[in-house]
Amino acid sequence: MRQTTCTNNVGLLSIMAALLMTAVPSSAAEDVVVLRQADMKAMAAAAKSISGMFKDPASYKAVEFRWAADTIRDKSGVVLAGHFSIEAAGPQSKAKPNILEERDRFDRMANDLRDYAVALDAAAEKNPGPMPASMRMKPGEPMGGGPLGTHVRNEQELSEMPAEHAFHLMLQTCATCHARFRME
Template identity: 75%
Template sequence: MKQTAYVKKIGLLSIVGAVLMAGVPSPAAEDLVSRRQADMKAMAAAAKTISGMFKDPTTYKANEFKWAADTIRDKSGSVLSAHFASQAASPQSKAGSNILEERDRFDRIANDLRDYAIALDAAAQNNPGQMSASMRMKPGEAMGGGPLGSRVRNEQELLAMPAEHAFHLMLQTCTTCHAKFRME
């Protein structure tokens, strides 16, 4: 009889322990959240570098501009999508649960981000000296898009636009993703 009560007590403790542990993020989940947050911070820093050069074109350095574009390219697309391939529950994460539900849209946004970064890389390669007028948007030039708006549909169109326009579309892509897939 004592043994049965002991077994029941152990069983109850196991259930309680399992329930409590379900709410504790695994080290792997924490590591994934840390990696994707580090990548997001790196992309934000890269975007800030590019933004600074558009604000003050005299600070333009093609190699730094290219490095920043390549940082965004390398951390977006399939890499970004892989960071959100599963629901990694963590109190540190601000990722919305709707990413998995709207996987195709999230992946499309991640790929758009990569495509804009590729266009910025090409602009840096094509402008090794100072920032050329062709990299800048013309006064009154419409940007199009918007936080939930359109995107450039083909590579030719993307590579033909001024780099500053591609940069603004890239920032709108970030805004779109955060508005749709980030918790407040």
């Protein structure tokens, strides 16, 4: 008798567990889509703030510039890549299904974004006062980049280029990834 009760409880528990298991993956997938879209929006706001300071250097404030760079740093790299690791993203997502097939390319762009953000943070840390000319691109300086050229060749090259140049390469990385992995 005692044993029967016990078995019944186990049966009930396993039904509940099964119900939970079917409910959890889909809502977790939706959560991650909401989260990654919010992160993308936060990065867009941060990029806009940096862009404004390059357009009007008098408005440059190192603290705000760093905060924006750090926002992008903290939402790129493995954090960004990790938000695109599930297959069934749901209808509210604009992510293309080729992300999983082209994992390496996607992850590399997520990491490039982080490298650029780290370089921007370092530039602002070095320049707490007004924005020096050394942070700006010189007139006529080739932008570099292009679909294959956004990849950071090495850390030294990155730390030597003006912050504005790194910023443009960063924006190209956003655009290149969207062109390949985001629906119109």
